[in-house]
Amino acid sequence: MMKMKIVSVLALSAGLIACGGDSSSNVPTRDELVAQIVESGGVDQVVAECAADALFSNLTEADLTAVVAGGDPSAEAQTAFTNAVLDCLSGTTVTEPPSSDVPATDVPASGVEYSQWASNAFATSQYGETSWSASESTGEPNVVKCGDNGMAWAPMTTTEEATLTVQFDIPVIPSAISVVQSYNPGAITSIEVVDVNGDSTVVYSGVPKVGADCPATSAFPITGVTTAVDEVNITIDETVLDLGWSEVDAVQLVGVTK
């Protein structure tokens, strides 16, 4: 959880207490406060319980008064509250919460070759909302044996052309795309990279042909793309080979960081 989110929950929680605090009988109980934080703060029950406990143990009357007056709780109270919530959530005291979704240690230096698996995906068609969904093509390959497997993306039907769009955390000047196909490989007809400005370039187009291996990892070299890309569109056409479902387990982007 990001620190700013916790601070916003702090402001919300303090406000809820302050609003109910016109007379002592209106001060919400812990359970009432938890329910209000869930409802107003868009956070889940566990976070709300941690926030409520942290609030009661870390905010002073002066902090509440400051919040009622439209100000912020003291920096000390914010830090104490944030650490108490993080401590509650993780069981350990965290003094330096991550400042972005990508941990600092995982961000590569610029100018180095970097390989990464897709972190997000969607498709023009998918067989399921969970199993066989586009999301099943993210992360490292996890289908160990050739076959129809819900841990890979499959289109809705066995008789269509469909495009899988995969996205990556770190934009790179691309040198290759590897597509891991776990069932009926060979149906790829087009691969397109999309750069950080939204401009797309077709880097492969071809006619489907039956793959020799399954699962198959097909590497498609890329040359001539000079703007960093973070998205790839992979189009398959099942109608040419007519083998049934063609499934994609994972997609890897290789390139040089900016």
Ligand SMILES: [Ca+2]
């Ligand atoms: Ca997979």
